[in-house]
Amino acid sequence: RKEVEQDPGPFNVPEGATVAFNCTYSNSASQSFFWYRQDCRKEPKLLMSVYSSGNEDGRFTAQLNRASQYISLLIRDSKLSDSATYLCVVNMVSGAGSYQLTFGKGTKLSVIP
Amino acid sequence: DTGVSQNPRHKITKRGQNVTFRCDPISEHNRLYWYRQTLGQGPEFLTYFQNEAQLEKSRLLSDRFSAERPKGSFSTLEIQRTEQGDSAMYLCASSSQRLGQVPNEQFFGPGTRLTVL
8 A cells, every 4th residue: 555645636627616635644643644736847835734623724625534544635616726736745654763744646636617 | 035945946967967956944944855756746755854963864865865954054965976867856845843743834945857868
């Protein structure tokens, strides 16, 4: 099982649609979870942290299910500007025993007019 | 601009040459990270510093790679005897974090895109 696994997509959705991304992670001891957004040929930018109780920021809602080891991101009322790659990020124990952020490969979203 | 900055933004070099990249983190951040990202992949951890101390290096970081953060502020990443497989985006990130604390948010610079011919 890959450490952080995401559906690569692409997800092609019309403007105004609701779209959901899921991400699974392999380390049950992981404690920090994030969603980053990355535009083509740009750096990743923090979209939101993911808390155990779930959290919402405008049109974006993140959920964490520790028992099943998955994280979700829901985008409501999609805008053209939401088109990007969404990276699921989880802290994992590295080879040296410290916790480091591990990134999934990303899910590509294209919002179509 | 108080974000993370990286220079150069693009570097084209011939195989076998040495290259050096610079990263200036957010000023109050004590942690600095280097990542490598290739097409279709997420960023992969290379190494990180807590102030001036390099605390961990990934096994991805071969002997040809060296990183420094001499005064606990900016950092440099040097690749010696570059190979075509080194072509990638090299990303720097910074965060504010104490030892033993679980990783918190990291903020990325725009990256240096390396092309080795």
